[in-house]
Amino acid sequence: MTENLLTEDAVLEELGTKAKQAAKILRGLSATEKNAALAAMIEGLKDNTENILSANKMDIENGKENGLTEALIERLTLTEDRLTGMQEGLDQMVKLTDPTTQNDGQWVNDQGLKIGKVRVPLGVIGIIYESRPNVTVDASALCLKAGNAVILRGGKEAINSNEAIIEALQEGLAKTSVPKEAIQLIKDPSRELAAKFMKANEYVDCLIPRGGAGLIQTVLKQATVPVIETGTGNCHLYVHESADPEMAKSLLVNSKTHRVSVCNALETLLVDKSAAEAMLPALGKALLEAGVEIHGDETTCSLIPEAVPATEEDYSQEYLGYEIAVKVVDGYQAAIDHIDEYSTGHSDVIAATDYQVIQNFLNDVDSAAVYVNASTRFTDGEMFGFGGEIGISTQKLHARGPMGLEALTSYKYVIEGSGQIRE
Structure with missing residues (x-):
């Protein structure tokens, strides 16, 4: 055990x-040098497409053997189209403005000091995530563009894919002024090493978990x-x-089924x-035709015979699959009370035409x-114009x-004087 701990410490020390x-x-x-690295x-990635897809195939086969759900397999899967999308x-991202070139304000105080507020990188960012190897690319690029180094710790189910992707990215960086160590991967997926990584304050400035509720908690x-x-x-x-x-039906089907395994997919319908x-x-017919299983309250089950009775747990559930919780609520305030109690604070939408109700929501x-008459699937950095x-x-x-590029920066104050002292 002691030897393992020493080994884990040595791994983190080297990476950090x-x-x-x-x-x-x-x-x-400069921004130009970082863009060249991207x-x-x-x-x-282009030069290593075959290697990445081959590694991903191994992960998928292992995942199926280990009983991963269809939703997790879908998250794990890479295709040529998905690699092209990355x-x-x-x-x-190359075309986006480098946030560290931005000045958040400048003024002169009563003593004649010129004070400026400028964007700066966070430093070293640690990312702990599950299943989705596309995160490896997105996180690496976003961190680098904002001027940060990154240490990635993916799940064991995607270890082969992640290693192949990191090797491809580092191969590219080796041809630029950015050190390839700006992007690193923890190759040991053990929980023990992950636990020590979470406490590596001497090396890591900020930790961002991406995954299910269990991982985040x-x-x-x-x-x-x-x-x-x-x-x-x-x-x-x-x-x-x-x-x-008709609009409500369209929003419902798109929010729920456009891609069921992501965090901005709809999980609860209130009517x-x-x-x-x-x-x-x-609405129920549209869900059933899309292959969605409905967990409903008593009124829902009476109006949709195919629905199954919902439990209290269903209304707290992030299904990440073809299931949804449905509840009939006694008016606006009952809907707000339900959202207050069960929402995780991610994305919530109202389908309505009543102006005052919309403003209240x-x-x-x-x-x-918080959306009005639009799909929750738009909660996405790229859709918001952040480029990722x-x-x-x-x-x-x-x-x-x-969280786009600016969220990966902090700021500092720069003060220029001409010999002022405080009296």
């Missing part, structure tokens, strides 16, 4: 030391490194009695009691993203919602 050195170099690089990473994402409880919480998504659609029925008889059968719902995201933050400190 290299990351801190890389972060110092990144801090002094372009080289694109070429690295490359296009990097290309879009584990990191929040165990980490001593500052954590940005990326929350789970129990996202709600509230169909108000004033809703357009006004006054509109349930007129709208719910058609926008004010009353305290989630990272490191995650969806459901906390209220530092960053909230889709």
Whole structure:
């Protein structure tokens, strides 16, 4: 046991030391140099497509043998199209403004000091995530563009894919002024090493978990490194009695089924009691035709015979699959009360045409993203125009919602004087 602990310490010391050195170099690089590195990473992915897909195939086969759910297999799977999408994402990131070139304000105080507020990288960012190897590319590129080094710790189910991707990215970086150690992967997926990683304050400036509720809560409880919480998504659609029925149906199906395994997929449908008889059968039919199993309250089950009785747990569930919880609520306030109790603060939407109800909903719902007549699937950094995201933050400190480049920076004050002293 002692030998293992020493080995884990040595692994973290090596990764951390290299990351801190890389972060110092990144801090002094220009936007042009960082963009050249991103372009080289694109070429690295292109040159290693076959290796990455082969490694991913191994992970998928292992995952099926180990009983991974269809939702997790879907998250894990890479295709040529998805790899092309990753490359296009990097290309879009090249075109984005480097946040560390931004000045958040400048003024002169009463003593004649010129005070400026400028954006700076966080330093070394640690990412702990599950299943989705595309996160390896997105997180690496976002951190680098914002001037940060990154240490990635993916799940064991994607270890082969992640290793192949990191090798491809580092192959690209080796041809640039950015040290390849700016992007590193923890290759040992053991929980023991992960636990020590969460406490590596001497090396890591910020820790970002991406994954299910279990992973996120584990990191929040165990980490001593500052954590940005990326929350789970129990996202709600509230169909108000004033809703357009066809629009409500379209929003429901898209939010739930466009991609069921992601955090911005819809998990709970609320329908006004006054509109349930007129709208719910058609909404239920649309869900059933899309292959979605409905967990409903008593009224829902009476209007949709195929529905199964919902339990209390269903309304707290992030299914990440073809299931949904449905409840008929006794008016607007009952819907708000339900969302307050069960929402994870990710994304919630109202389908309505009543102006005052819409304004009330926008004010009353305290989630990272609050929608009116639009699919929850738009809660995404790229869709918001950020060019990508490191995650969806459901906390209220530092960053909230889709976390783009600016969320991966802090700021410092720079003060220029001419010999002033304080009396």
